[in-house]
Amino acid sequence: xxxxxxxxxxxxxxxxxxxxxxxxxxxxxxxxxxxxxxxxxxxxxxxxxxxxxxxxxxxxxxxxxxxxxxxxxxxxxxxxxxxxxxxxxxxxxxxxxxxxxxxxxxxxxxxxxxxxxxxxxxxxxxxxxxxxxxxxxxxxxxxxxxxxxxxxxxxxxxxxxxxxxxxxxxxxxxxxxxxxxxxxxxxxxxxxxxxxxxxxxxxxxxxxxxxxxxxxxxxxxxxxxxxxxxxxxx
Numbered sequence: 001x002x003x004x005x006x007x008x009x010x011x012x013x014x015x016x017x018x019x020x021x022x023x024x025x026x027x028x029x030x031x032x033x034x035x036x037x038x039x040x041x042x043x044x045x046x047x048x049x050x051x052x053x054x055x056x057x058x059x060x061x062x063x064x065x066x067x068x069x070x071x072x073x074x075x076x077x078x079x080x081x082x083x084x085x086x087x088x089x090x091x092x093x094x095x096x097x098x099x100x101x102x103x104x105x106x107x108x109x110x111x112x113x114x115x116x117x118x119x120x121x122x123x124x125x126x127x128x129x130x131x132x133x134x135x136x137x138x139x140x141x142x143x144x145x146x147x148x149x150x151x152x153x154x155x156x157x158x159x160x161x162x163x164x165x166x167x168x169x170x171x172x173x174x175x176x177x178x179x180x181x182x183x184x185x186x187x188x189x190x191x192x193x194x195x196x197x198x199x200x201x202x203x204x205x206x207x208x209x210x211x212x213x214x215x216x217x218x219x220x221x222x223x224x225x226x227x228x229x230x231x232x233x234x
Contacts, residue, residue: 113139117148120155129159150176150183157192170196187217191226198233206233 120135136152136159143149157172169192176189194209210230214223 113143113146113148116142117146117152120152124155124159127162129162133159150180150185153180154185154189157189161192161196166196166199187213187220187222190216191222191229194229203233 116135116139120132120139123135124132133156136156139146139152140149140156153172153176157169157176160166160169160172173189173192173196176183176185177193180186190209190213194206194213197203197206197209207230210226210233213220213226214230217223220226
């Protein structure tokens with residue numbers, strides 16, 4: 001636009017007859033420079049527009065790539081969530097299996113322990129004391145904290161007693177008192193120790209043990225028997 005303005009001014013001066021050759025040359029030079037400047041500005045303007053387009057396109061590509069990555073991450077996250085849920089289900093299932101296996105194991109232990117103890121008692125009733133001793137000791141080795149452990153220990157003492165091995169028998173009955181003092185077999189073992197002392201001609205020690213039974217076990221179901229023994233041994 002400025003190019004045409006300068007040209008219009010130039011022709012006005014020319015027709016007006018007031019422009020010298022020197023002025024004309026200057027006007028031409030100014031017009032040329034302005035024209036060049038305008039061309040440069042126009043070129044820069046178009047270049048800037050092109051760069052803006054390129055930047056805009058690049059931003060769109062970047063946004064699309066970012067969106068694709070986010071979508072892929074969401075898909076992977078959903079997949080991982082499903083896998084975690086599956087693993088949790090498997091873990092719960094394994095815990096349930098372990099729980100039931102432990103219960104079955106305990107049940108099997110109980111049944112095996114009862115079988116072994118009953119075998120020992122069966123052999124004892126047949127007066128096979130050596131075999132009974134072996135079974136009762138095996139029981140205590142395998143099941144030291146079983147509900148039948150105090151009984152097994154007591155019947156070991158009875159096995160020796162039946163073989164007239166009184167000193168060994170007394171030691172085994174004492175083990176009942178030492179290891180299972182709160183068991184139902186404790187007062188029975190105490191009575192047997194008193195009887196053994198009497199058989200060993202230790203009357204005072206025998207009476208001391210029997211009187212201890214009456215003092216320590218006021219609810220003992222065989223108290224009358226103990227009282228009879230005390231009268232007999234006095």
